[in-house]
Amino acid sequence: MRLSPRHxxxxxxxxRAGLAEAHRQGIIVPEGLIAHGRGEAFDYLLGERTSxxxxxxxxxxxxxxxxxxxxxxxxxGNVAALAAREVAALARAVPGLAVEVNLxxxxxxxxxxxxxxxxxxxxxxxxxxxxxxxxxRLPSDRALVDRRGIYAADVCLVPLEDGDRAExxxxxxxxxxxxxxxxxxxxxxxxxxxxxxxxxxxxxxxAREARRVRRSGxxxxxxPFPADRTRAExxxEIGRVLSRAAARSRRPRRRA
Amino acid sequence: MRLSPRHxxxxxxxxRAGLAEAHRQGIIVPEGLIAHGRGEAFDYLLGERTSxxxxxxxxxxxxxxxxxxxxxxxxxGNVAALAAREVAALARAVPGLAVEVNLxxxxxxxxxxxxxxxxxxxxxxxxxxxxxxxxxRLPSDRALVDRRGIYAADVCLVPLEDGDRAExxxxxxxxxxxxxxxxxxxxxxxxxxxxxxxxxxxxxxxAREARRVRRSGxxxxxxPFPADRTRAExxxEIGRVLSRAAARSRRPRRRA
Numbered sequence: 001m002r003l004s005p006r007h008x009x010x011x012x013x014x015x016r017a018g019l020a021e022a023h024r025q026g027i028i029v030p031e032g033l034i035a036h037g038r039g040e041a042f043d044y045l046l047g048e049r050t051s052x053x054x055x056x057x058x059x060x061x062x063x064x065x066x067x068x069x070x071x072x073x074x075x076x077g078n079v080a081a082l083a084a085r086e087v088a089a090l091a092r093a094v095p096g097l098a099v100e101v102n103l104x105x106x107x108x109x110x111x112x113x114x115x116x117x118x119x120x121x122x123x124x125x126x127x128x129x130x131x132x133x134x135x136x137r138l139p140s141d142r143a144l145v146d147r148r149g150i151y152a153a154d155v156c157l158v159p160l161e162d163g164d165r166a167e168x169x170x171x172x173x174x175x176x177x178x179x180x181x182x183x184x185x186x187x188x189x190x191x192x193x194x195x196x197x198x199x200x201x202x203x204x205x206x207a208r209e210a211r212r213v214r215r216s217g218x219x220x221x222x223x224p225f226p227a228d229r230t231r232a233e234x235x236x237e238i239g240r241v242l243s244r245a246a247a248r249s250r251r252p253r254r255r256a
Numbered sequence: 257m258r259l260s261p262r263h264x265x266x267x268x269x270x271x272r273a274g275l276a277e278a279h280r281q282g283i284i285v286p287e288g289l290i291a292h293g294r295g296e297a298f299d300y301l302l303g304e305r306t307s308x309x310x311x312x313x314x315x316x317x318x319x320x321x322x323x324x325x326x327x328x329x330x331x332x333g334n335v336a337a338l339a340a341r342e343v344a345a346l347a348r349a350v351p352g353l354a355v356e357v358n359l360x361x362x363x364x365x366x367x368x369x370x371x372x373x374x375x376x377x378x379x380x381x382x383x384x385x386x387x388x389x390x391x392x393r394l395p396s397d398r399a400l401v402d403r404r405g406i407y408a409a410d411v412c413l414v415p416l417e418d419g420d421r422a423e424x425x426x427x428x429x430x431x432x433x434x435x436x437x438x439x440x441x442x443x444x445x446x447x448x449x450x451x452x453x454x455x456x457x458x459x460x461x462x463a464r465e466a467r468r469v470r471r472s473g474x475x476x477x478x479x480p481f482p483a484d485r486t487r488a489e490x491x492x493e494i495g496r497v498l499s500r501a502a503a504r505s506r507r508p509r510r511r512a
Contacts, residue, residue: 019286034296038297184501
């Protein structure tokens with residue numbers, strides 16, 4: 001397909017073409033493509049920018065990851081396809097951050113391909129290709145984890161997560177940081193720290209803040225986070241974007 | 257994958273599994289799966305129900321199709337996968353409605369598979385498998401049409417359309433009825449009659465109204481339609497759903 005940079009939706013068309021390619025390579029499953037479309041719609045409704053409240057959430061997330069004893073970043077096919085480089089940058093910015101492949105639709109080959117993709121992007125060590133433990137109460141392959149990774153983590157960063165697993169982690173007493181563009185999703189509601197922002201923007205900002213905290217020398221803390229308020233602010237933001245769009249949105253005149 | 261009917265999103269999970277299957281059969285392209293996800297998000301924001309203003313639009317659409325000299329329903333991969341039966345029912349309810357396959361990502365094999373799917377669902381005659389005409393100013397395969405179908409139509413029903421083609425049809429002086437869950441999309445803004453509703457609900461309601469009008473014996477007219485007002489009502493509906501969701505949406509308590 002030829003993509004013109006002058007197309008009004010050029011950027012999202014490029015991302016979509018990349019995802020279709022990742023799908024052909026066996027990294028993304030069909031359900032992952034549908035999930036991406038849902039995210040796209042919400043990002044569109046959020047004005048395709050990081051809101052002030054999302055930025056605050058990303059900064060607290062950076063502190064939590066730095067303050068954690070065993071922080072883990074969980075990676076699925078969509079995350080690897082959309083943000084392998086950002087994952088690598090975050091792993092560099094947060095010493096001790098484990099990166100673990102965790103899939104709803106798992107096959108050994110797919111897990112290996114995703115790990116390869118992450119390594120090529122610069123992630124040094126990737127867990128989860130051969131699971132060594134199991135989380136209870138989870139019917140999907142999401143339950144299969146690494147004993148040194150998600151199983152033992154005190155803080156889990158789970159981008160593009162499903163609600164069942166977010167809930168299972170929380171039930172185990174693990175702190176869940178979610179990145180999910182839908183502020184009403186079960187994942188966002190269950191998370192201790194819901195980040196309502198697009199994946200690459202969120203990971204980049206978390207990494208930037210982690211570098212800032214480390215340079216400053218101040219001690220990171222697991223400080224409290226107002227999850228409900230943050231989600232309510234995201235909903236208000238969508239309301240504002242819709243009102244502005246409604247005011248602007250007039251029907252173009254029929255061309256002669 | 258096992259799907260439990262008790263899952264909070266059971267219905268959309270079933271639809272997604274069906275689309276993934278249609279993708280494996282070569283009916284839906286990866287880009288179509290992403291587009292479905294976008295639609296899902298908007299349907300969710302519209303409360304997954306037909307709003308009163310969408311219902312009014314569907315009733316006017318039925319009249320337009322009955323009043324047209326050459327009405328055409330354009331079908332792409334997503335439409336065939338999601339609503340082949342509803343397409344067949346509408347073709348029965350509107351005598352003279354041509355059904356034409358029209359694809360952004362066209363291959364002869366894919367066009368044939370989609371036509372087969374429609375015939376299996378009960379559509380008697382399917383145009384567009386071997387295009388016989390071309391619409392100007394359209395860079396994609398969408399330009400390839402049937403001389404007796406979209407090319408000559410006075411009223412085109414285009415579900416799940418792209419903005420470029422909706423605009424090209426309108427520029428040619430054809431009346432465009434769109435079915436698109438995003439009231440802000442270019443397709444919705446360009447359409448003479450934008451229906452902001454989920455595909456199967458919309459097609460079912462249009463067919464029901466067409467049968468009603470024909471039974472009543474009254475003469476259908478191409479009566480005027482307030483497109484901008486309808487889209488504005490859809491935006492207000494989303495606003496209402498969001499406010500209600502925000503009020504309801506509290507964080508569940510951590511389980512013991």
